[in-house]
Amino acid sequence: MEELYTQINKKIYYLTVCIVITIMVMGLFVGNNYIGWHDTGFVLHSLLVAILTVCLLLYPKYVTHLLRTIIIIFAFCYFYTIFFLYPGIGSNFIFLCFIPAIAILFFDSKLFYFSIVINSVLITFTFIYIKLFDDESAYFYIKEDLLGNVVNFIGSQALICFIFYLTYGRMKKQQLYYEQVKQSERLRTTGQLAAAVAHEIRNPLTVVKGFLQLYENDEAYNIDAKRHFRLMIDELNIAEEVLSQFLSIAKPNKNEETETVNVRSALQSVADLLKSYGLYRNNKIELNVEEDIYIEANNMEIKQLLVNILKNAIEASKIGDPIMVTAGTKKNFVEIKVIDFGDGMTEEELKSLGTPFYSLKSKGTGLGMMICFNIAAKYKGTIEFQSAKGKGTTVTIRFP
């Protein structure tokens, strides 16, 4: 889909550029009464046409800020050169006003502000030159009403700024929308994959569990063996629970039961669960939780979210560093913060969070954060990351 779009865009681009080049070349040969063919002016004009032609044709191959800047600079040179080479053509002044519009076509905000500033400076010098040195009155149409022309120029720049503001805003929105569609597409494919795998694993588990239940009631086994069977069955139950959690993400159940989750007790039980996990590298989990805060959600899912985030925090921490967990209410939100002083993440890494299978750990699955984002979105919550590489990470979870 994306490729198709860029191909269509490329065709349109080349068509437009061909028309522009044809017009520039025509300008070079048609109505060239003002200067001779071998004049330096004509050579300069030809040279600028050639350079612009090459740059415009090369651009789709090297879509860089540098090339865009070069094109804009040569566009300035070109339009100001023809303005001074052919004083009789009054309409050249219109082109000068609209040079910054090229930056709008490139969808480059820095370049746009740059060209607006440069154009204003150049026009000021041009007007001063015409006012003071244009003795032959070649630019009489400007000279006669200088103030009017200045007002016109300012008006044209304001118009361009307005157009830029509108198109830029719309383009940004569209880009964001496109990113979201891509992300949800990715989630759907991994969801289906996960569902298929989970389903395949659940079947053999059921068979094994069935046999164990059978043996548990079999008189032939002694008490000790039966206790072991019970343990195995319990573990299998947990595995089944995890799998159904997973399946619930793959095909979200709209009318699944929500309950009032006590954040304090949820955090407490998750911290207890992970205590042994943290102890092994001497990371203490410090809870600082207000009483009586509640979220309308599914208890298991909230715990799953907290486990994933706390586990990441422990895994990122150095030996002995504490993990701080705070929870409280802010305006209409319940806010839970998980703070660690571990590895931290760069901007790039932060952007990749939530992408299925994105993991920097040798034994990581890269699914934890995706599951967290899914659960948060389901209850209209948000998860925010603040992180500095080498210093640590603060995860802020908010629920209405």
Ligand code: ADP
């Ligand atoms: P996994 O834990 O299986 O690698 P996750 O989706 O839970 O998958 O996390 C993805 C990646 O995000 C991790 O591999 C890690 O690099 C990074 N990450 C997540 N949380 C933190 C954190 N608190 N500090 C530093 N890095 C983190």
Ligand code: MG
């Ligand atoms: Mg994880």
